Structure formats: structure tokens, C-alpha cells
Amino acid sequence: MKKFLCIALLFLLVGCTAKSNIKPVTRNIAFTAEMTYYNEYYEMSVEILKNGNAKISLTHPEELNGLTFNIKNNSLEGEFNGIKIETGDSFKTAAVNFLYAAFKDENQTVFKNDNRFFTKGKCDGGEYTMYLSGTGLPLKICDSADRFEIIIKNTTIHKEKQP
Numbered sequence: 001m002k003k004f005l006c007i008a009l010l011f012l013l014v015g016c017t018a019k020s021n022i023k024p025v026t027r028n029i030a031f032t033a034e035m036t037y038y039n040e041y042y043e044m045s046v047e048i049l050k051n052g053n054a055k056i057s058l059t060h061p062e063e064l065n066g067l068t069f070n071i072k073n074n075s076l077e078g079e080f081n082g083i084k085i086e087t088g089d090s091f092k093t094a095a096v097n098f099l100y101a102a103f104k105d106e107n108q109t110v111f112k113n114d115n116r117f118f119t120k121g122k123c124d125g126g127e128y129t130m131y132l133s134g135t136g137l138p139l140k141i142c143d144s145a146d147r148f149e150i151i152i153k154n155t156t157i158h159k160e161k162q163p
Helices: 002-014 088-093 095-104
Strands: 018-020 029-037 040-048 054-060 068-072 075-080 083-085 110-113 116-123 126-132 138-143 148-157
Touching (some): 029 095, 054 095, 095 126
Antiparallel strands (some): 018 110, 029 040, 054 068, 068 075
């Protein structure tokens, strides 16, 4: 009976999700990202500023190289080859909205399950999970409906400018 209780307790402990005291790094960073969105593959460079605004520039596929999204206070402005692009409400369900949503909240709760650190959130497009390293750096973002996955690479932290 003791053996059974020990195994049952171990099983429960392994599958538990607990809060972690890791703080996600969501500001003053730049990285490259590989995104699969509805089975289409994209590459981009991303910069998240100290104030939470973001600049996302596509680098692949070649036809979209230079398409840039500037996100400020939940509004998006697109630009391609110097031409401004109206995005309207389409931004709300776009993958870049999930990426922006994952970084805009500085006070996210981090959870740990099976030695994986993550945050969860919602935006107009649905729910998402952002996975983190043990130091709080972002690693991957995916949505609950398996529409997209964003792999984050080459993260750099911008140093604050001294007065």
C-alpha cells in the first residue's frame, strides 16, 4: 500500500503546474523569429522597445522582405517599400498580434511544468502560450488552436543608455 501511495504521489507531483519566480524578459530586446502560420513559413527580425512598442520586419519569403509592422498602443501600421498599408481589424487575428500580445505585459505570471517555464495569455485572435528559458528569455510562442508557432532565436538585450 505504501508503494502504491508513493507512486500515486509521484505521478501527481510530476504533472503539477506551479508558479515560478522567473521574470520574463519582454522589453529592450531584439531577436530573429521563424514563424509557421497556417503551414506557411516566415522569418522576421523583431525589436521590442522599452516602452513596449514593437517593430517587426519580415525577411522571408523573399517577396515580403522589407514588409514592416510598427505596433504602438494596440494599433498597427504596416509599410512596404515606403508605402503605408492600412491594416484595419485584420491585425486582431494576425500572428504578429499574438507576438505583440506576448510581449506587451511586463507583469506576467510564469508557470513551471515538467521543467518548462511558460506564460499564458489572450488577445483578440485567441489564447497563446509563450515558453521561456530558465533566465526568462523568450523561446517560443504558439496558440491553443495550432494555427501558428513562433521560434525565437538570437535574442539580444539592449543596454539602457546612460544619461
